[in-house]
Amino acid sequence: MLDTTFIFDLASKAPTPGGGGASAYAGALSSALGSMVGNLTVGKKRYEAVEADTYIVLEKLAALRTRLIELVDEDARAFAPLAAAYGMPKATPEEQDAKDEAMQSALIGACDVPLEIMRSCAQVIGLCEFLAYNGSRMALSDVGVAVAFGKAALLGASLNIYINAKDICDRERAEAYTAEAERLIEDASALADTLYAYVLDEIR
Amino acid sequence: MLDTTFIFDLASKAPTPGGGGASAYAGALSSALGSMVGNLTVGKKRYEAVEADTYIVLEKLAALRTRLIELVDEDARAFAPLAAAYGMPKATPEEQDAKDEAMQSALIGACDVPLEIMRSCAQVIGLCEFLAYNGSRMALSDVGVAVAFGKAALLGASLNIYINAKDICDRERAEAYTAEAERLIEDASALADTLYAYVLDEIR
Numbered sequence: 001m002l003d004t005t006f007i008f009d010l011a012s013k014a015p016t017p018g019g020g021g022a023s024a025y026a027g028a029l030s031s032a033l034g035s036m037v038g039n040l041t042v043g044k045k046r047y048e049a050v051e052a053d054t055y056i057v058l059e060k061l062a063a064l065r066t067r068l069i070e071l072v073d074e075d076a077r078a079f080a081p082l083a084a085a086y087g088m089p090k091a092t093p094e095e096q097d098a099k100d101e102a103m104q105s106a107l108i109g110a111c112d113v114p115l116e117i118m119r120s121c122a123q124v125i126g127l128c129e130f131l132a133y134n135g136s137r138m139a140l141s142d143v144g145v146a147v148a149f150g151k152a153a154l155l156g157a158s159l160n161i162y163i164n165a166k167d168i169c170d171r172e173r174a175e176a177y178t179a180e181a182e183r184l185i186e187d188a189s190a191l192a193d194t195l196y197a198y199v200l201d202e203i204r
Numbered sequence: 205m206l207d208t209t210f211i212f213d214l215a216s217k218a219p220t221p222g223g224g225g226a227s228a229y230a231g232a233l234s235s236a237l238g239s240m241v242g243n244l245t246v247g248k249k250r251y252e253a254v255e256a257d258t259y260i261v262l263e264k265l266a267a268l269r270t271r272l273i274e275l276v277d278e279d280a281r282a283f284a285p286l287a288a289a290y291g292m293p294k295a296t297p298e299e300q301d302a303k304d305e306a307m308q309s310a311l312i313g314a315c316d317v318p319l320e321i322m323r324s325c326a327q328v329i330g331l332c333e334f335l336a337y338n339g340s341r342m343a344l345s346d347v348g349v350a351v352a353f354g355k356a357a358l359l360g361a362s363l364n365i366y367i368n369a370k371d372i373c374d375r376e377r378a379e380a381y382t383a384e385a386e387r388l389i390e391d392a393s394a395l396a397d398t399l400y401a402y403v404l405d406e407i408r
Binding site: 002003004005006007008010011012013018019022023025026028029031032033035036039040061062065069072073139141142144145146148149151152155156159160162163166196199200203204 | 206207208209210211212214215216217222223226227229230232233235236237239240243244265266269273276277343345346348349350352353355356359360363364366367370400403404407408
């Protein structure tokens, strides 16, 4: 029986888990599909030549999955100070200053987490490149699903960076966030598209 | 504490859950994000004019989510007869005939489930169109994440249709499967792209 707690928590009007945590979760699903392909590759005579490398890929995917699962919760924890800052009073100049300060610090946290989600997903997609060209042919379609999810997670997490970076007063810092998000999308989502197209071409 | 059973089941070398079930799961996440946006829209003075329609969208999303969760298991059940058919003996012409027959019937089942996953995801993306333009502006980025996941689920499920349709002897039937998969991708993933671009443009 499938545990649907996360799905139903997501559907509720509670602000977390939201799009950020869901993106970390989708990244974990992507790494899991990559691991399945790796696990179907090792121990087979036909793939003996790539077995040692596949074990390394499997270890890296497992570490990224552990981190992405942690990031589901970290995304929720990064949202709490933001919500608290929104709720602070601003009747006096002192209150306004304190609110602004709390808000700026919360916005940084709310960019750091989705950026780490994006970096992790980009790495998962990179590891899928090895699996697409060297992994078990029987599971090639699962590599295609993995990169489709990795790309969706990347795009999903980026939206939280764009939203929060917009309100960061330190423009240099804000632009560093959005520039890295854009670069990750440009590189890793292009690789995801290439790999998906390769899989589609091979299986049809 | 996040339940990670599905993620770890996916990572194992067991053939199910695999890319098909994961796609149904991602579709359920997509519908859940849409529901979150709807739930943040209803009961607010600002969105009073769209409240009745939003309740209808919420009901449809909940029904699609229930169905997609069932399809996670149905995808696994559709794989069992396929695996059994692969394992049947083919030493005599009679055995070969019996094996071919079992295989053809299993391939149909293994196309029907991902096609229903695709249809459901296309409907989720369609409902997200209403939410993008009428739902709570506070949760607009979550609509963007929802359509990114819906598209990934659509693409993921299509791979299982292409793989299985290739081996179906009834070519008319096989081509009907792939034609519908292609049409769903063409229409619903174009809509997903349009909505994602709209969200990105609004929030930046």
